[in-house]
Amino acid sequence: xxxxxxxxxxxxxxxxxxxxxxxxxxxxxxxxxxxxxxxxxxxxxxxxxxxxxxxxxxxxxxxxxxxxxxxxxxxxxxxxxxxxxxxxxxxxxxxxxxxxxxxxxxxxxxxxxxxxxxxxxxxxxxxxxxxxxxxxxxxxxxxxxxxxxxxxxxxxxxxxxxxxxxxxxxxxxxxxxxxxxxxxxxxxxxxxxxxxxxxxxxxxxxxxxxxxxxxxxxxxxxxxxxxxxxxxxxxxxxxxxxxxxxxxxxxxxxxxxxxxxxxxxxxxxxxxxxxxxxxxxxxxxxxxxxxxxx
Amino acid sequence: xxxxxxxxxxxxxxxxxxxxxxxxxxxxxxxxxxxxxxxxxxxxxxxxxxxxxxxxxxxxxxxxxxxxxxxxxxxxxxxxxxxxxxxxxxxxxxxxxxxxxxxxxxxxxxxxxxxxxxxxxxxxxxxxxxxxxxxxxxxxxxxxxxxxxxxxxxxxxxxxxxxxxxxxxxxxxxxxxxxxxxxxxxxxxxxxxxxxxxxxxxxxxxxxxxxxxxxxxxxxxxxxxxxxxxxxxxxxxxxxxxxxxxxxxxxxxxxxxxxxxxxxxxxxxxxxxxxxxxxxxxxxxxxxxxxxxxxxxxxxxxxxxxxxxxxxxxxxxxxxxxxxxxxxxxxxxxxxxxxxxxxxxxxxxxxxxxxxx
Amino acid sequence: xxxxxxxxxxxxxxxxxxxxxxxxxxxxxxxxxxxxxxxxxxxxxxxxxxxxxxxxxxxxxxxxxxxxxxxxxxxxxxxxxxxxxxxxxxxxxxxxxxxxxxxxxxxxxxxxxxxxxxxxxxxxxxxxxxxxxxxxxxxxxxxxxxxxxxxxxxxxxxxxxxxxxxxxxxxxxxxxxxxxxxxxxxxxxxxxxxxxxxxxxxxxxxxxxxxxxxxxxxxxxxxxxxxxxxxxxxxxxxxxxxxxxxxxxxxxxxxxxxxxxxxxxxxxxxxxxxxxxx
Numbered sequence: 064x065x066x067x068x069x070x071x072x073x074x075x076x077x078x079x080x081x082x083x084x085x086x087x088x089x090x091x092x093x094x095x096x097x098x099x100x101x102x103x104x105x106x107x108x109x110x111x112x113x114x115x116x117x118x119x120x121x122x123x124x125x126x127x128x129x130x131x132x133x134x135x136x137x138x139x140x141x142x143x144x145x146x147x148x149x150x151x152x153x154x155x156x157x158x159x160x161x162x163x164x165x166x167x168x169x170x171x172x173x174x175x176x177x178x179x180x181x182x183x184x185x186x187x188x189x190x191x192x193x194x195x196x197x198x199x200x201x202x203x204x205x206x207x208x209x210x211x212x213x214x215x216x217x218x219x220x221x222x223x224x225x226x227x228x229x230x231x232x233x234x235x236x237x238x239x240x241x242x243x244x245x246x247x248x249x250x251x252x253x254x255x256x257x258x259x260x261x262x263x264x265x266x267x268x269x270x271x272x273x274x275x276x277x278x279x280x281x282x283x284x285x286x287x288x289x290x291x292x293x294x295x296x297x298x299x300x301x302x303x304x305x306x307x308x309x310x311x312x313x314x315x316x317x318x319x320x321x322x323x324x325x326x327x328x329x330x331x332x333x334x335x336x337x338x339x340x341x342x343x344x345x346x347x348x349x350x351x352x353x354x355x356x357x
Numbered sequence: 358x359x360x361x362x363x364x365x366x367x368x369x370x371x372x373x374x375x376x377x378x379x380x381x382x383x384x385x386x387x388x389x390x391x392x393x394x395x396x397x398x399x400x401x402x403x404x405x406x407x408x409x410x411x412x413x414x415x416x417x418x419x420x421x422x423x424x425x426x427x428x429x430x431x432x433x434x435x436x437x438x439x440x441x442x443x444x445x446x447x448x449x450x451x452x453x454x455x456x457x458x459x460x461x462x463x464x465x466x467x468x469x470x471x472x473x474x475x476x477x478x479x480x481x482x483x484x485x486x487x488x489x490x491x492x493x494x495x496x497x498x499x500x501x502x503x504x505x506x507x508x509x510x511x512x513x514x515x516x517x518x519x520x521x522x523x524x525x526x527x528x529x530x531x532x533x534x535x536x537x538x539x540x541x542x543x544x545x546x547x548x549x550x551x552x553x554x555x556x557x558x559x560x561x562x563x564x565x566x567x568x569x570x571x572x573x574x575x576x577x578x579x580x581x582x583x584x585x586x587x588x589x590x591x592x593x594x595x596x597x598x599x600x601x602x603x604x605x606x607x608x609x610x611x612x613x614x615x616x617x618x619x620x621x622x623x624x625x626x627x628x629x630x631x632x633x634x635x636x637x638x639x640x641x642x643x644x645x646x647x648x649x650x651x652x653x654x655x656x657x658x659x660x661x662x663x664x665x666x667x668x669x670x671x672x673x674x675x676x677x678x679x680x681x682x683x684x685x686x687x688x689x690x691x692x693x694x695x696x697x698x699x700x701x702x703x704x705x706x707x708x709x710x711x712x713x714x
Numbered sequence: 715x716x717x718x719x720x721x722x723x724x725x726x727x728x729x730x731x732x733x734x735x736x737x738x739x740x741x742x743x744x745x746x747x748x749x750x751x752x753x754x755x756x757x758x759x760x761x762x763x764x765x766x767x768x769x770x771x772x773x774x775x776x777x778x779x780x781x782x783x784x785x786x787x788x789x790x791x792x793x794x795x796x797x798x799x800x801x802x803x804x805x806x807x808x809x810x811x812x813x814x815x816x817x818x819x820x821x822x823x824x825x826x827x828x829x830x831x832x833x834x835x836x837x838x839x840x841x842x843x844x845x846x847x848x849x850x851x852x853x854x855x856x857x858x859x860x861x862x863x864x865x866x867x868x869x870x871x872x873x874x875x876x877x878x879x880x881x882x883x884x885x886x887x888x889x890x891x892x893x894x895x896x897x898x899x900x901x902x903x904x905x906x907x908x909x910x911x912x913x914x915x916x917x918x919x920x921x922x923x924x925x926x927x928x929x930x931x932x933x934x935x936x937x938x939x940x941x942x943x944x945x946x947x948x949x950x951x952x953x954x955x956x957x958x959x960x961x962x963x964x965x966x967x968x969x970x971x972x973x974x975x976x977x978x979x980x981x982x983x984x985x986x987x988x989x990x991x992x
Contacts, residue, residue: 083408083428083886085896090803097799097811100792104864105817107839108829115832150738158735165728166721176739179747182971184925186945187964191746193952194753194961201749225742249724258726280820287822290927294949307824307928314828314932323832326825333820341813408887428890435891441884445906455892458902490988510892 112330115323127324132300136309136325139217143305144285147224151281155232156274160266162233163240164248174237180229188226189294192219215297220305223291228284235277239270272347276340283336287329358419358513358546359384360405365414367400367570374400375570377414382514382548387540389561390550393593397570398550402516405548406433418513434507434545438519440499442491448502449474449487455510477505480539497528504536508543517549521556533560554594558582566590588698591630598636598672600629600665602697609697609706612667614644616697617706623699631695633660634675638682642689647672649686663688754965757958765962770938771947774963778944779970781855782923785862786870786916792863793870793915800871801879815871818864823928830861831932853935858943861929866919873915877908910982917978924971 084090117124127133158177162170180188196203196213206213213219247269251261267274289307296303300312306325313322362380366373375397382388390398403409405416407428416423423431443451453470465473478484481501491499500520507515520536521529537560540547551557557564558578565575574586585591592599602611604627609616611629638661647663650671654660659676674690676682697704720728754762765771800812818826834841834851841851851857881904889899927945935941942950944967951960 083883083890083896085900093795094799094803094805097796098807100796100867101811101814103840104860104867105814107833108826108864109817109821111832111839112825112829154735154738157731157738160727161732161735164725165723165732167728167732168719173735173739176743177735179743182921182925182975183747184927184945184948184964184967186927186948187750187925187968188746190948190952190960190964191750194957195746195749197957199957201752222742222746226746229738229742245725252724252726262727283820283822287825289822289824289827290925290945293927294952307822310824310828311932322828326822326828329822329825330829333817333822333825336820337813337816340816341809345809406891408891428887429893429895431891432893433891435888437884437888439882439884441882441888443885443889443903445909454889454894454902458889458892458894458898506888506892 109330112323112326115319116327118323119320123320124324124327127318127321128328130321132304132312133309133321133325135302136304136306137328139220139304140286140306142217143220143224144282146221147228147285148278148282150225151228152232152274152278154229155234155236155277155281158233159236159240163237164245177230177233180227181234185223185227185288185290186294189223189291192223192226192291192295196222214295215299215303217303219295220292220303223295224285224288227288227291228281231281231284232274232277235273235280236270239273240266243269272343276343279336279339283332286332360514360546360548361415361417362401362405363415363417365401365404365416366412367397367404367409368412373570375404375411378567378570378572380565380572380575382546384546385544387537387547387560387562388549389557389564390548390567391554391557391564392552392567394552395569396567398552398567399518400570401567402518402548402550405514406435406516407431408435432510432513434510434512434515436500436503436507436515436517436520438522440491440503440523442499442503442506444491447488447490448478448483448494451491451502452477452505452509454506473509477509480508480543481505496524497532500524500532504539508545512545515545515547517547519551520549521551521553529556536560558594566593568593583694585630585696586703588628588630588696588701591696591698596633596673597630598633600631600668600670600672602627602629602668604699607707609704611645611665614667616644618708619697619699619704619706623704625699627697627699627704629695629697631692633658633673635693635695636663636672636674637691637693638674638676638680638688639691640689642691645690645692647688647690649682649684649688652676652682652684663690665690750961750964750968753957753961757962757965761958762962762965765959766966770942771944771959771963771966773939774942774944774947775966775970777855777858777942778924778967779974781859781862781943782920785859785866785923786919788863789866789870789919790912790916793867793919794874794912796867797871797874797878801875815868818868818929823865823926824932826864826929827861827932830864830929831857834860834933852933853937853941855934855941857933857935858930858941861933862923862926865926865929866923869918869922870912870915873918874908874911877911878904881907909985913978913982913985917975920978921971921975924967 085093158173162174193214194200196206196219198204198207198214200214203214211218213222247265248261251265256264287307288305289311292305293308293311296305296308298304298308298312304312306329310322310325310329313325360380360382362378365375365378367375378397378401390401392398400409404411407423407426411424418431443454446454452474456465456470456473459465474487475484478487481504483498483501483505486494486498491502494502521532524532533556549560558581561578563575563577564581566573566581568587568589574581574590581590582594585594588599591597600611602609602616604610604619604623604625607618607621607623609619609627609629616629645665645667647665649661650664651662652659653662659680661674661676661682663672663674664670665672682688697706757765766775796811796815800808800815831838831852833839834844834857836842836845836850836852838852844851849856851860885903886899889903890896894902925945927949930943931946934943934946936946944963948960948963951957951963
């Protein structure tokens, strides 16, 4: 036996949960460190956007936004998002239904491919579009002979955006639907519901909040995508310039108020996305997949 | 190491988990803490370990006030219900952990540690499994690793929280006998928590019964079974019939039947408890009678449901082997042992002839 | 393995759902990527390696991968502490911090880029005091590093957080009853099982950082050989109509990324196997 005598006097008076929690000083240090990190990296940059946007007052801000080029970039961004979000939402639902409800050969490969756009640089995504549809691309010359322009035109922007926003909805729905299981749906079928009816009255209501969150993320990325779109758009001002590209153009013109005014709209979109996400998580903890990575 | 607990209280927020528990545990004793869920038994165990800080009261290890010492300094061996093994450490690393984390001055040498791990593995019959990881062991094996890990610090008291709770029935029975045997060999003062009365009665030197944060009775298993101190224990341990009755003018009455004399001053409603095996069908009995309403087999026993003529209460009666009875038969009843409780406290009969015949 | 293509299920809609998924996946993702592979195979291995050997390309790749690895490594510490604080402590403003962690996910990269530049420029809120001390952040590799830490932080926090909150309190209590100090409990009992989660976070942060463009190009200064990252070089090559050069850089980037991710996966599999999981 190895003997260990009890100390004569306690080393320190025990506080509540002393042994199972960090010393208060360490705890305060860690919290302070985390707050500092997040302030330096997140809060200050975010605050800058709005402060710079109003650097010349509300009038300057409104003036910057009423610029014709800016207006046209806002319109283009809305058009692109309006096309891309529904397409990728439909895909996401179809993919999630196949992956979360069936066991089939090659499923894990399918999931890997769905995630692929996350691990490919947006610039490379844009490059792929150029290689396919560019003037010396695989299909570009062919399409050009029919008068269809893709690169340096809106279709290219849409394709590049579709590529980078491809996984968002599916990524959100797959874990959620796997977690919920198919008992509800099977019950609906035994009660005589048709496939579509089951889908509309059972599946969709069960996943609606997760779906909403996925759509929001998809939309935020579709409106905010920069790298992929920069490569394919040709940055024709007032023509193929989306809001993030307009931010870059104004910034390079040293028009800080203009750049940050447009940026502030995009930042506002990000904030709304985060607020809705936080609200959904707080309100429907169980209805959003627990483990998530965007 | 004997352990003394004095007026121990623990409050979580507004709800009291323990109120005023006094308990004396003798060195080398194997004590079972038994109670329904929410009775405070795990809180008491965790307070002894130092994992919960009592709101009031003291715990003494030997003569020393343990409340002053942090959990690290108490040197208790705690086996958690889910074992809480470190899953990234192998069996040997798990068992030696408590020795390896000691301050350099008191840390055994690597050879001593290795030897001690070997001894402990031998003790818990897991020799050869040193390099397995917890994920590669069965439930029973994990339980024994957790026990060896707790024993490695040469604990002054061994604390087990529902030690067999997560195991299936067969393994559980084997481990009971084995743990009882291990206790005999190592002689550690041991306290284990259980909600299973069979487990507590079979294994413990003494059983302490907790209910709603208070200690209701402590005693040897036979004492607990034969002389329950409270109505709660009468019903919690074994089977019991509960029949309401009346006390008037110092006389306990079941309907019209006079049961016996009790002290003057106890007036009003009371309860009579007796076990099904203590009620005997006896045609010669004159005081209590009833009608058999149903017959049932429960494992080794045959049981009759009887409606008492005196109050209309339904009771259960064990039948001797080969007894010939039938439903709607009228029978006389004799009670071999019983407990009378007024205001939740046991009341004794004044006349010696309290055996009801 | 049995050669069952589809396990029977009472649920309808498998064929149309899978068909639509595969069609979209093929059109939107696989065909474009195939174009890259086609173009790269036209260059041949020697062609690609020759381009990789060009000093400017080599410098950009070294910068991108070096800084991405460093940023992911720093995020192990930063993200680890933030995840710990968010899961373990209750304090005013915790919810706000928790929500803010996702900001780099949601904020468009161009916005993040100009905002970080404004903050860390020599006349910015943080850049000015640092400049006075002699540190230049914006328009240097240090600026790129800052942007890559920014973009990687949420990956680390969100990988570690759920696993950390699932750690059973009992193993910490067990360690304490066995006499271990709090710090020893954290470093020997709580953190080791989190290694796979940290590796996942590291891999995600790294993959994102290597390909990051928008939040970097504004703060980087984009000086060839000094602060030019590989994705920017692709853009530069495309603007010069040098598609071969762009393809080669992209191919090397993808190959290196996948090689690094493969190594991380192997390490992870090893860790899991060693501890008897899966």
